Amino acid sequence: MAEAGADRRLPAGDDERFVGYGAMGVPFRSGHYLALRNMQASSVGPAYRTIWHRDPAGRWTIFTTVDPQLSCPRYFGAAADAERVPAIELGWRDDWTLEVSLPGRLSWQLTLVRTAATAALSGMGGAMPEAAWNSSAILSSMSPMVRLMLHAGRIRLAGRTPNGQHFKAAPRAVWRVGGGTARLDGHDLGPLGPLREQTRLGDFWLPQSGLFFAGGARFSATAQSVGPVAAGSRRAAVRP
Numbered sequence: 001m002a003e004a005g006a007d008r009r010l011p012a013g014d015d016e017r018f019v020g021y022g023a024m025g026v027p028f029r030s031g032h033y034l035a036l037r038n039m040q041a042s043s044v045g046p047a048y049r050t051i052w053h054r055d056p057a058g059r060w061t062i063f064t065t066v067d068p069q070l071s072c073p074r075y076f077g078a079a080a081d082a083e084r085v086p087a088i089e090l091g092w093r094d095d096w097t098l099e100v101s102l103p104g105r106l107s108w109q110l111t112l113v114r115t116a117a118t119a120a121l122s123g124m125g126g127a128m129p130e131a132a133w134n135s136s137a138i139l140s141s142m143s144p145m146v147r148l149m150l151h152a153g154r155i156r157l158a159g160r161t162p163n164g165q166h167f168k169a170a171p172r173a174v175w176r177v178g179g180g181t182a183r184l185d186g187h188d189l190g191p192l193g194p195l196r197e198q199t200r201l202g203d204f205w206l207p208q209s210g211l212f213f214a215g216g217a218r219f220s221a222t223a224q225s226v227g228p229v230a231a232g233s234r235r236a237a238v239r240p
Helices: 073-079 116-127 136-150
Strands: 016-027 033-042 048-054 060-064 081-084 089-094 097-102 106-113 158-160 166-184 211-219
Touching: 016 166, 048 106, 060 073, 116 136, 116 166, 136 158, 136 166
Parallel strands: 060 081
Antiparallel strands: 016 033, 016 211, 033 048, 048 060, 089 097, 097 106, 106 166, 158 166, 166 211
16 A cells, blocks of 8 residues: 555756655554665665664664665664664555565564544645745644644654665655554564654654555765674664
């Protein structure tokens, strides 16, 4: 369902652009946090998939199917470990249920639901012209409205990443994550639920209730190069 709604065409521009779909973020009451990006087109390299994981101590790891320089660690690696993996597998059981697998590590199932708020935001997002999605002023003015409608804590659609680039998020369609389960390294992450304190990476705030999106993002030219992080090395997560 979300995959069918994703537009794989990159918008015009001379900045760094991505389109696809994924879990904007899903918090667990245990303190774990997961996010998913299935970027089906990229202006800086091949299509890729990433899984973001935050442990209860606040440490972030981004698992990526391509060189970290060409995916999410390019922008968020200053606040997270980066680990390249052979594959991240996705399978739609039906229009509302997605199964995600990081072979040998993570098994994750998400159930999506449409609500009045997500339907309204998706309708508005689909009607907005590209120029509006590329305006930091418009995106900044939208952020408080999105927060009030979704009741998912603070949300910013434009700002600065931990690596120093400016981002503009364009979630053209949104769904609520109504349920799901996850096991990481043999451990059940437990029920979904908000973190004690909302977490963020730079100005990018992770929602306090599970949200799924189809759309894209823009980033200014890379300000800081980030390569793979050595095994066992950790960077401190950015705190609210």
